[in-house]
Amino acid sequence: MARTVVIEAHGGPEVLKLVDRPVGEPGPGQIRIRQMAAGLNFIDVYQRSGLYKMTLPAALGMEAAGVVEAVGEGVTHLKPGDRAAYASQPPGAYAEARVMPAAQVCRLPDGIAFDTAAAMMLKGLTVDYLFNRTTPISRGDWVLFHAAAGGVGLIACQWARSEGINLIATAGSDEKCRMALDHGAVAAINYRAGDFAKRVREITGGRGVDVVMDSVGRDTFEGSLDCLRPLGMMISFGNASGPVPPLDILTLAAKGSLKITRPTVFTHIADPATCQEMAGRLFGKVLSGAVKVEIGRRYRLAEVAEAHRALEARATTGSTVLML
Incomplete structure (x- = not known):
């Protein structure tokens, strides 16, 4: 037994x-x-x-x-x-x-x-498929990672640093943001303190990020799309805040011919x-x-x-x- x-x-x-x-x-x-x-x-x-x-x-x-x-x-x-x-x-x-x-x-x-x-x-196998098996990500690329002080997020911060990838972290407190920075994020945003999409644009000089990795779901989804450069990739791999509402696919065209996927490990x-x-x-x-x-x-x-x-x-x- x-x-x-x-x-x-x-x-x-x-x-x-x-x-x-x-x-x-x-x-x-x-x-x-x-x-x-x-x-x-x-x-x-x-x-x-x-x-x-x-x-x-x-x-x-x-x-x-x-x-x-x-x-x-x-x-x-x-x-x-x-x-x-x-x-x-x-x-x-x-x-x-x-x-x-x-x-x-x-x-x-x-x-x-x-x-x-x-x-x-x-968590680690999730990070592996996010960085190696979902969309091409190269040294110097920019990635936005939500909930970066969690178990997946802290591994992702270190993984990105080891590969020369610029990871912008979001988290729900200043303390969690410091943890993400300590683990390799190049910038961190307390999403409770303001518009994270605006901060991402500021950090990237207006360009936006190449990839968003989002396990939060409902609360961050729309803002995540606004963080992407044209032809950028949205990876929605979780829904901690609740499921993402139905998406009008024309939104992806209007925001720059974006790509989106919902993978599982x-x-x-x-x-x-x-x-x-x-x-x-x-x-x-x-x-x-x-x-x-x-x-x-x-x-x-x-x-x-x-x-x-x-x-x-x-x-x-x-x-x-x-x-x-």
């Missing part, structure tokens, strides 16, 4: 339940992993609340790290005793142990701690070889010291509802993890 967080109905943090569940043995293409830490992400909130519908009852959690206990038939890239980490479907990472598909589980280098790995897998890592390649780049950034993963808060598994409340209130910085 393993303690596991499940929901039986969509709703607020109060619907999160901690139950004992049998773990079982891995079948073909599966592993059993004893987990040491799990990461929290906004996708967990979207699934819990019902914004992303799930078949209930359901377990939650999309990333974790631990030790492989057993492997099923056909699994060749992992063996019992391996340290491992993942960000993958299906949900179920908020658990002491689980059986899961092996394809997107990655062998974890010895130089990366379990809690660090759990804090970085989904799970599309990018669906191919196992691609997933392992992306994880290799992420591990390289962390092992080299180019990216340091900030864990803002650690919670016990029984405190998962409190952790969700803090995440939704945007009261966190860096990554949040559950220690298992």
Whole structure:
């Protein structure tokens, strides 16, 4: 048996339940992993609340790290005793142990701690596809990144600095702006203090940015379009403030023949070889010291509802993890 967080109905943090569940043995293409830490992400909130519908009852959690206990038939890239980490479907990472598909589980280098790995897998793979797989971004280009003091944002700030990319950060307080600057942003804007689109134009000498990376959604979407140069790319990859309203596609023409995409990390890592390649780049950034993963808060598994409340209130910085 393993303690596991499940929901039986969509709703607020109060619907999160901690139950004992049998773990079982891995079948073909599966592993059993004893987990040491799990990461929290906004996708967990979207699934819990019902914004992303799930078949209930359901377990939650999309990333974790631990030790492989057993492997099923056909699994060749992992063996019992391996340290491992993942960000993958299906949900179920908020658990002491689980059986899961092996394809997107990655062998974890010895130089990366379990809690660090759990804090970085989904967020770091997200940053990798944003910078390497969505639209061409070159040294010297300008990127606007919203919520830059969060777990994804602080990795993105460091990633951009390591690649010579000019990242303008937004955040909801002066303290969070300082964090973004400390992690590599070339400029930071407190979006609660004024018109961030106007400040972006000032910072870029009126040109605008090449790419906007926006996980906030409703509150920042329209202003983000106003930050782009002609032919710029809008990457909407989350909706922490709520879903983006329907868009009149002619708006993109009027604002300079803009491009827009709504990617997910799970599309990018669906191919196992691609997933392992992306994880290799992420591990390289962390092992080299180019990216340091900030864990803002650690919670016990029984405190998962409190952790969700803090995440939704945007009261966190860096990554949040559950220690298992």
